Amino acid sequence: MIGIDLGTTNSLVCVWDENGARLLKNRLGDSMTPSVVSFDPDGTVYVGKTARERLVTHPEVTFKEFKRDMGTDVTYTAYGRTYKPEELSALVLKQLKEDAGSELGYPVTEAVISVPAYFNDRQRAATRNAGLLAGLTVERLINEPSAAALFYHMEHYDEDEMFVVFDFGGGT
DSSP states (O other): OEEEEOOSSEEEEEEEETTEEEEOOOTTSOSOEEOEEEEOTTSOEEESHHHHHHHHHOGGGEEEOGGGGTTSSOOEEETTEEEOHHHHHHHHHHHHHHHHHHHHTSOOOEEEEEEOTTOOHHHHHHHHHHHHHTTOEEEEEEEHHHHHHHHHHHHSOOTTOOOOOOOOOSOO
16 A cells, blocks of 8 residues: 655655555655646546646646646646546556555555645545546545654654644645
8 A cells, every 4th residue: 555645736755665655656766746737639648747747838738736636627638538537637646556566576455645734625535536537545644744743753852742733724
């Protein structure tokens, strides 16, 4: 099972193994994958850095920040096809899943996905649906500040310690 931070600007994948929690690299060797999707007329889909670069050359068929529209009726159109925000998010999740499987050496089928604390039930359902569309069993959705607190606690465990997590978000 992997943990995914499906971010507005960038996304990350983490795995817990015998060495503890660690970030996984994508096919380009980066730990962060831009949450950007672009399309070609022949059906080719670009996700990540290549898609982000296409924002300049193909802005009408390249989409970013669609996570902000999760759970709404907003749609995006490229070459006559309309996409919901969760479908675009699914393309990002699918790429993250494939990259994680390549690095780990085995197929990934289960994930925990972090979502903003302010996401309502509809936005959470859209995120879960995006995971399913990407071929993932979404075991749990966890609030981003909770994920940060759990990670900090895991790295700096002290029974009497108290700490505060501020979530400023990567896209704001």
